[in-house]
Amino acid sequence: MQNSLTRKPIEIKISTVVAVAVILHEASTSALETALKEMTAGTPDFFDDEFAVIDVEPISEQKLDWASLVPLFKSFGLNPVAVRNARAEDHADISAIGLSLDVVSKPRQEIEIPAQAAAVAAPAAAPPAPAPAPQAAGHMPAMVIDTPVRAGQRIYARGADLIITASVNNGAEVIADGSIHIYAPLRGRALAGAMGNTEARIFAMGMEAELVSIAGIYRTFENGPPALAANQPVQIKLIGDSIEVSSVKTTG
Template sequence: MLKNKLRNPIEIKIATVVAVSAILHESDPAALEAALQEMTGGVADFFDNEFAVIDVGALEPEQRNIDWLKLMALLKKFHLNAVAVRNAPTEMQADIVASGLSIEHVGAPRQETAQPAPATPTAPAAAVAAAPTAAAGSMIIDTPIRAGQRIYARGSDLIITAMVNNGAEIIADGSIHVYAPLRGRALAGASGDTSARIFAASMEPELVSIAGVYRTFENGFPQEQKGRPAQIRLSGDRIDVLSLNPASRS
């Protein structure tokens, strides 16, 4: 009994929460649903129940009459959990709060990343992006990353010396270096750094992203690089996969 009385019923600790940004360029529900359908390419788990911040900064004034509950339900249909709204003008904020969403206040103007090409699963009506910030330092992980685990190197590069298994997710604001097989999801430049890259000693990921531009490999990773040393980089608005073997690039 004494032990139970001394234990607090709840503890609050600082935790790292990763959220994607859903940047609205239109507010018409049909247009948004079509864009999300094209973005995900019909892949049911393209988004793995990530938290999402809805960015309305790009909307014209006549597009700001939004049914927030319907928008949240639409995002939920695609496994995105809306938690806040960014760049909301004052006149929108009461309805946003009434719907259960938070208001995210941004202290500085945000620079958006380029829209991905048709080959990349995304679309103009909604995009995953964030404000560019420079990464400094690195996080080093020496143990395998197992299915269901998520590692986030905030403000730094991520270096992993063990396997990243299928179903795992690794995220870095800078570049990602995996000195072992990479078989899960890898998202570099998570804060918008378009120069970030993903390197792996054995490249065979499920999904990759640079600065919010995604590419999935539901049809299999390119055979010429699968299981070999390779890098992922953003070339303009396209995700490129390049061999790290000098002989194959000559």
């Protein structure tokens, strides 16, 4: 009887969900349907109900019929859950049909060229760059986001730390395999050490988070964030199986 009284009716753990990327090169629904028929060759379980992230970067300037795309993919055994690289003007339509806005980028490597030159693509025939020197133990590259992360957006720094120089708003989610550094208030959800790195940490200039997680251990703040020193940045780390939130004392 004691177990039935103490057992939680629901348990939630943070998990990294694997999804296939569906990269669109055509905006026409009929053209996409024809391509899917050719790809699956009539095999009903070709995709086996896999989650799918729709990447529209190759046709980012074209208008898509979002309402017809979802049932089309579902009819072929793909379950769209998010859209990547969508136009800002399409965000409302995408959210209206129940899809998330996914912002995922390759982690940055160390940059040794001027910022002005970084925007110039290397020629296709350029020789391969020499392999980078081995990284120091524990070092991870960083993905940098310079704009606010808005409600409904999800950013994942795969294999990297995540640095955000603007606010993370309510309803937004930021994820990193390494640590997360937010040089602004954290109001949404932040998940560090997504692939199990228990040494990962979360740093923020202001603590108003809905949920934080490190290596799958999470903590929510239904009753508000913990009482901390005013005007102090915070750090969030894993101590055993518990999430600790503390002020980062600075010297003046």
